[in-house]
Amino acid sequence: MDTLILNKDGSPLSLVPLSVVNWQVAIRLLSLGKVKVLKDHEDWVVRSQKLEMFVPSIVICTDYVKWNKRIKYSRTNVYLRDDFTCQLQTTSRCKEHHGKVKIAELTLDHVVPRSKGGKTNWTNVITACKDCNADKGNDHTIVPKKMPHKPTYYEILAKRKKHPVRVRDLEWAYYLGDWDPSLVQVIPIKQQYHDHGEDIDDNGKERKDLKKGKRS
Ligand SMILES: [Zn+2]
Numbered sequence: 001m002d003t004l005i006l007n008k009d010g011s012p013l014s015l016v017p018l019s020v021v022n023w024q025v026a027i028r029l030l031s032l033g034k035v036k037v038l039k040d041h042e043d044w045v046v047r048s049q050k051l052e053m054f055v056p057s058i059v060i061c062t063d064y065v066k067w068n069k070r071i072k073y074s075r076t077n078v079y080l081r082d083d084f085t086c087q088l089q090t091t092s093r094c095k096e097h098h099g100k101v102k103i104a105e106l107t108l109d110h111v112v113p114r115s116k117g118g119k120t121n122w123t124n125v126i127t128a129c130k131d132c133n134a135d136k137g138n139d140h141t142i143v144p145k146k147m148p149h150k151p152t153y154y155e156i157l158a159k160r161k162k163h164p165v166r167v168r169d170l171e172w173a174y175y176l177g178d179w180d181p182s183l184v185q186v187i188p189i190k191q192q193y194h195d196h197g198e199d200i201d202d203n204g205k206e207r208k209d210l211k212k213g214k215r216s
Pocket of ligand 1: 086087088089090091094095099128129130131132133
C-alpha cells in the first residue's frame, strides 16, 4: 500500500490496520477533493495520456472523518489478542515453548466446535498451534488457558505496537505516535514496481489492481 491517509486532525485515520491505500485510490480521493497532499513520493511518477503526477505519500482528509474504533474479527487480530500464543498447550512440544510457536504453526480453534453449533467469533475462537489443535480434535472438555473475549481497539493497538509495521516512506513514522522506531520497516519502492506493474510484496490482489490500473 502506497499512501498514508491522515484525518483532518493530522493523526492516521486508523492505526490497526494502518490507514493506507494503493496509489490509484489515493489519486481518486484527491480528484474528488476528499484529501489534500501533504507529501509526494518524490521518486515515483505515474503517467497517463493526459496526466503526469507524483504519487502522494501522505494525504490529509479535507473534512474530519468520524469513525467507530472497532476491531475487525480476523485471524491476525485473534493472534494479536492471544499474543501469538497457543491457548491450549496440551502437547509436550508446545508446553515446552509455553505456547510460543512459529506463526506458520498457528491455527484458529473453536472452543465449542462448529459441529456442536460453536460460532466463529471473538468469544468462541482462540489461537492454537497445529499440534494442540489436532490433539484436541472434537474434545470440547479441553478448555483454553484464557477464555476468549472481544478485545477493544486500544487493547489490540497496544499489542500491535509491539510488532513491526511496514511503511512506504520513513516520514510516515512521524505520524505513528509512540510506535517504537526500531519496529518501523521501510519497504522501498522498486523501480520495476511502477514501471512494469510488478508487485514487490507477495500480495496478488495489489498486483491485479495495478495491472487493472494500467489497462484503463
Ligand atoms: Zn499448542
